[in-house]
């Protein structure tokens with residue numbers, strides 16, 4: 001059975017880039033890795049959520065819990081794929097998982113890491129839906145200004161990556177970062193590790209390798 005590792009952080013923090021670097025390092029050391037990303041763009045629930053964050057689907061985006069349900073349904077639909085990946089690989093790396101819902105939802109509501117909505121996400125996704133619990137959650141701790149600049153320059157160079165409502169809201173990003181720090185400090189759902197902006201991907205890859 002493989003180890004499940006979720007990489008979390010702000011929009012533009014570099015989660016996808018870090019996931020690819022860690023995958024390469026783990027594979028070079030002989031481990032098999034499967035990388036998945038949430039939301040799963042191109043599938044129903046993820047696309048409904050993405051459209052909502054760009055002004056579509058009526059007033060869905062106004063509801064924090066409504067958005068939480070769409071993201072949670074996306075993960076519930078992916079659960080068989082995650083379990084199959086865990087059965088077939090040494091490591092399954094997730095670019096965002098349930099903690100993204102916890103962090104962004106709490107930030108939108110002005111709650112902390114120990115508030116009502118993070119408890120709701122935990123119970124819904126790991127309780128009611130029975131999603132696999134990560135062996136390790138990683139908070140990629142990048143300053144809000146750096147993440148925002150990366151998201152902006154990516155938008156400038158790639159028209160398909162136009163920033164959504166969350167990405168354009170600097171105050172929301174700052175609050176989300178604070179909630180992520182709280183989730184990591186309190187080991188929300190399972191163990192966490194903080195990966196700093198200057199930390200080498202190899203450090204994280206070695207920590208993941210040590211899990212198995």
Ligand SMILES: Nc1ncnc2c1ncn2[C@@H]1O[C@H](COP(=O)(O)OP(=O)(O)OP(=O)(O)O)[C@@H](O)[C@H]1O
Pocket residue numbers: 009010011012013014015016017018150151153154
């Ligand atoms: N360590 C780094 N140094 C400099 N630039 C980086 C670094 N990591 C990522 N970037 C750049 O920042 C941008 C965002 O990176 P990436 O797509 O990996 O972020 P992300 O956290 O997955 O974003 P999102 O959650 O918004 O999809 C990309 O253009 C990427 O090339």
Ligand SMILES: Cc1cn([C@H]2C[C@H](O)[C@@H](COP(=O)(O)O)O2)c(=O)[nH]c1=O
Pocket residue numbers: 011038039071072096097098100101102104105164166167
């Ligand atoms: C999975 C997930 C995502 N979000 C938010 C975070 C981002 O602002 C957007 C889109 O994600 P991407 O990484 O930029 O593609 O959705 C969320 O609030 N809850 C979630 O579960």
